[in-house]
Amino acid sequence: MSKERDEMIAELESKLSDIQRQNELLEKQLKQVERERVEYLQNVSHQLVAPLNAIKWHIENLRASRMDVERATKVLRSIYSQSTIAVHLAKNFALMSNLEADHALAAMTEPLQSMSLCSLLINLSDDFQPLGWDKGLQIGVDTKGFEDAPQVLAIKPLISQVFSNIIENAVKYSDRDTEIRIYGKHEREIDSVSVSIRNRGIPLPDSVDEVFQRGYRSAQAKNQYPAGTGFGLYIAERIVAIHEGEISAERDAMNATVFTVTLTVSGLKGKARIRGPKDRFAN
Ligand SMILES: Nc1ncnc2c1ncn2[C@@H]1O[C@H](COP(=O)(O)OP(=O)(O)OP(=O)(O)O)[C@@H](O)[C@H]1O
Ligand SMILES: [Mg+2]
Numbered sequence: 481m482s483k484e485r486d487e488m489i490a491e492l493e494s495k496l497s498d499i500q501r502q503n504e505l506l507e508k509q510l511k512q513v514e515r516e517r518v519e520y521l522q523n524v525s526h527q528l529v530a531p532l533n534a535i536k537w538h539i540e541n542l543r544a545s546r547m548d549v550e551r552a553t554k555v556l557r558s559i560y561s562q563s564t565i566a567v568h569l570a571k572n573f574a575l576m577s578n579l580e581a582d583h584a585l586a587a588m589t590e591p592l593q594s595m596s597l598c599s600l601l602i603n604l605s606d607d608f609q610p611l612g613w614d615k616g617l618q619i620g621v622d623t624k625g626f627e628d629a630p631q632v633l634a635i636k637p638l639i640s641q642v643f644s645n646i647i648e649n650a651v652k653y654s655d656r657d658t659e660i661r662i663y664g665k666h667e668r669e670i671d672s673v674s675v676s677i678r679n680r681g682i683p684l685p686d687s688v689d690e691v692f693q694r695g696y697r698s699a700q701a702k703n704q705y706p707a708g709t710g711f712g713l714y715i716a717e718r719i720v721a722i723h724e725g726e727i728s729a730e731r732d733a734m735n736a737t738v739f740t741v742t743l744t745v746s747g748l749k750g751k752a753r754i755r756g757p758k759d760r761f762a763n
Pocket of ligand 2: 648
C-alpha cells in the first residue's frame with residue numbers, strides 16, 4: 481500500500497515538475513513576445529517621428545525664409561516624399577497590429593472591388609517618384625503588357641499596401657542613379673495578372689524566401705537603413721495569400737532583384753468578401 485502511495489507521489493511530482501517546466505517556458509515566450517512588441521512600437525514610433533519632424537522643419541523653413549520658386553518647389557517635393565513615407569509606415573503599423581491581434585486580417589471583411597493593377601501601379605510610382613529623385617532613381621512603369629489586362633477583384637487598400645511595400649523597398653535598397661522598372665502581364669493560361677518590380681542594389685539573401693519571414697532583415701539592409709522592422713514583406717505575403725495569389729522574389733540573370741505578385745482574375749468571383757480560414761494564418 482505504502483509502495484503504491486510512494487509511486488503515486490513520485491508520478492505526481494514528476495508531472496508537477498513537467499508542468500513547472502512548461503510554465504517557465506511559456507513565461508519566457510511571453511516575455512519575448514512582450515519585448516518584441518515594445519521593440520516594434522519603439523521602432524515604428526521612431527521611424528514615424530523622422531518624416532514628421534522633417535515635414536515640420538520644411539514648413540518652418542517655407543514660412544521663415546523668402547525663397548525662389550525653384551527652391552520652394554524642392555522643399556514642397558520633400559514634404560510630399562516625407563508624407564508618403566509617414567502614410568506608408570502608419571498603414572503598415574495598422575496592418576501589423578491587426579495581424580498580431582488575431583493572426584488574421586480583420587480588414588479581410590472589407591468588400592472586394594474590381595481594380596486595374598496598371599492604374600494602381602502608375603499612381604504608386606507617382607507617389608514614390610519624389611523619394612526616388614532624392615537618390616537619382618527613375619521609376620518607370622511599362623504599361624504595354626498590362627494596360628489592357630482585365631481588372632482583378634481585390635481589397636484595394638490592402639493590395640495597394642503590398643505594392644507600396646515592394647516599391648518602398650526598391651527605393652530604399654537600390655543603388656543611386658539606377659532605374660526601378662515596373663511591368664506586368666495578363667497570363668491567360670492561368671487566368672491571372674502578374675506585376676513585377678525590378679531594381680538593382682543590395683543583393684537578396686541566398687535563400688530568397690527568407691525575405692518574407694516576419695522580422696527578417698539582411699545585414700546590408702540593416703547597415704543601409706538601421707531603422708526598419710522587417711515586417712513589410714511579411715505583411716505583403718499575408719495579404720497576397722488571402723487574395724489567393726502568389727508573391728515571389730528572385731535574382732534575375734542580370735543579378736537584379738525582381739519581386740512578382742500574381743493575382744487571380746476570376747478566382748474570387750462570386751465572393752463579395754474574402755475571409756480566409758483563421759487557421760491558415762495561425763503561427
Ligand atoms: N528590393 C530589395 N532588394 C534587396 N533586398 C531586399 C529588397 N526588398 C527587401 N529586401 C530584403 O528583405 C528584407 C525584408 O524586407 P521588409 O520590407 O520585410 O523589411 P524592411 O524593409 O527591412 O523593414 P520595413 O519594411 O519594416 O521598413 C529587407 O531587410 C532586405 O534585406
Ligand atoms: Mg520594407
